[in-house]
Amino acid sequence: MEFREKLLKVDQALNRDDTKALAFLCKDILKCDINLVESPIDLFQRLEEKDVLSEDQPYLLADLLRVIEHFQLLRELDLNSTMSTTVNPITPYRKLLYELSKDIGQKELKNIKFILTKDLKRSALELNVSTLEVFLEMERMDLLSSSNLLRLEQILKDVRPVLRKQIQQFKDSPGKIAQETGLVDLRPRSSSDASRRGKVQQQMMIPMYKELEGAEQYPMSGQQRGFCLIVNNFDFSCSKGPKNPEGTEIDEGRLSLVFSWLGFQVEVLRDATRDQMLSSMEKLAGRDHSGMDCVACIVLSHGLKGGVYGVDGGEVQLEELTDRLNGIGCPSLRGKPKLFFIQACQGNKREQGVPAQANRPARPEVSDQTDGPSSPGVHAQTDGPSSTGVNIQTDGPSSTGVLCSDASVASESLPSMADFLIAMSTPPSYVSFRNGKEGTWFIQSLCQNLVRLVPSQKDLASILKEVIKDVSNKTDSKKRRQIPIYSTNILKLVVFPVPEGPRPSLPTSL
Known part of the structure; x- marks a missing residue:
């Protein structure tokens, strides 16, 4: 097109x-x-x-x-x-205001207008004026800007206190500093600006495309590749709602084989509560990574938009995991890639497939399950057999009584610290599919593509692009789809050295 x-x-x-x-x-x-x-x-x-x-x-x-x-x-x-x-x-300032507007309902908006009665024009307080339009009027009246959020904070303290946390996160983030120093300007306006902008882009460029394969790479010459922590939450019998995510054992097995092959020191934490997950990250951050090249953290669990679940049903925000490995929380990882892979749903929406073009082959169909808590008393499997005779589930809450889903964090809540790459099995608000016998679509494709492409020296971002293509070609019996995503501010290419040992033989079923 x-x-x-x-x-x-x-x-x-x-x-x-x-x-x-x-x-x-x-x-x-x-x-x-x-x-x-x-x-x-x-x-x-x-x-x-x-x-x-x-x-x-x-x-x-x-x-x-x-x-x-x-x-x-x-x-x-x-x-x-x-x-x-x-x-x-x-x-980041515009994104912040937009995200705030989505969480402000009509009742809260009415209260905000009431508080601003003496500050804004009457036309800006009418019933049909949206939250974004109120923000614009506050900007015109010099009551709101990227460096002046005090009035908005005061209003939200009375109207919707929970939203003040988002403002504080913005104020503390490097994204705000970049915005105020002009690094977010999209194009140069003069030759001198072009020279300056070129230098900035060299420093801040995100290596996503084949054209960047000749770019600088992170050093991969340490004594070990790094620690790889796999959190595998399966037994949710003590919590209300979530069903045990079938097939997660085979995901763990694949990941252990592949990351060990890549040179990581793999450690597995099974059936962790919220507190145990946070404690494990604290211990990981407290280790000496000076002889390591990078670190990897993989979470297999149920979830919801904004976080993942411990087996006790406790929510863990993704930023609670990542923040512990930033340059402040873990100095020995400064300047090194911090890789996160999250297998969990982010809501209960389902991607619907569209008719393929006439000259394209039909896509394989499977019946799926999602990775998350289902509604009480609802069976988590789909209502149709797959082409392989295996039912597949989704990883999140079900609103229809057919699928269950387990959502993960929205991309907008990801940390803006340097050297992070976070790959997620599905976009915000959507389910993530799993096969009860063969594991999740995302982890299966991730492991297969790492084994296939690392020996050809493909960088990690290019490998994830292949994972996206691979998973997007899958569909269940109802033509539903899944699209993995990844967010990154890594400053160089992540290229793993070619392992000396033979490629691992990955299990294909339980």
């Missing part, structure tokens, strides 16, 4: 509220009154004039669709693995 056809398809798929959201997210790029933006096509034309969107640079389009969670459209336009090579196509 041609790029302009893609833009037209986006224009046709989005509604008025989506258009307003996109314009709001692009306000710092457009530097104009976003009320003038009439449609997605109008916005895209303005972005093209700003030289931040083109066929050669579709990154901003992909990022916008991710933020507003139009994942099926991303898949249809083949933009799933498209990541920006800039620090932040959309400023």
Whole structure:
């Protein structure tokens, strides 16, 4: 599909509220009154004039669709693995306000308007004015900016206290510093700016594409590759709701074989409670990694949007795991890759397959199960046999009584610290499928592609791109799909040395 056809398809798929959201997210790029933006096509034309969107640079389009969670459209336009090579196509401040707006209901918005009665114009307080429009008016009245969030914090303290945590995380994040120092400018405006921007991009570029294969690589010459912690939560019998995720044993076996082959010192923590998961990360952070090249942490569990579950039903936010390995929490890992792989659902939405083109072969069908807690009293399997005679499940809560799901953290809550790569089995709000006899789609593909591509010196981001393609070609008996995602701010290529031993023979079933 041609790029302009893609833009037209986006224009046709989005509604008025989506258009307003996109314009709001692009306000710092457009530097104009976003009320003038009439449609997605109008916005895209303005972005093209700003030289931040083109066929050669579709990154901003992909990022916008991710933020507003139009994942099926991303898949249809083949933009799933498209990541920006800039620090932040959309400023962290805009993303923060947009995320806050999604969690503010009509009752809270009414209270916010009441508090601001004396500060804003009457037209900004009318019933049909949205949260984003209130934020815009606060900015016009100099009550809100990336460096002035005090008034908003005070309001949320009275209206929705839980949201103040998001503001604090933004204030503490390097993303805010990058924004205020100008590193998020998308394009140079002069030759001197171009020179400066070139240096910044060299330092901050995310290695996602084949063109970057000649880029600098992380050193991989330590005494050992690093520690690999596998958290495998299977026995949820003591908690309410989640069913035991069938097939997780084979996932653990595959991962242990592959990461040992890659040179990692593999350790497995089984059936961990919330406190045990956090304690294990504290112990991992407290170790001396100075002789190691990197670290890997893999979580196999049930989950929900925003975190994963311990076997006691306790929620663990992903940032609670990652924060312990940042440059402050673990100094001996500074400048080294910190790799996280999360097998869990992020909600109960199901990706629906679309008809294949006539000249394309039909995709294999399997019957699935998701990786998460089902509704009470509901069987977790699908209602149809697979082509292999094996039922597959989903890893999260079921709203239909057919699938159960276990959701994981949204990409927007991932830490913005350097040298992190976080790969997840499914996007925010969606389920992740597993085969009760063969394991999860994501882990199965990850292990197979590591074994296949590491000997050819493929970097990890390129390998994950193949995983995305592989998993997206799978479908269950109801034509439902799954799309893994990954988020990264690694500064160099992660290329594992070719292992000396023979490639491991991976188990294919229990």
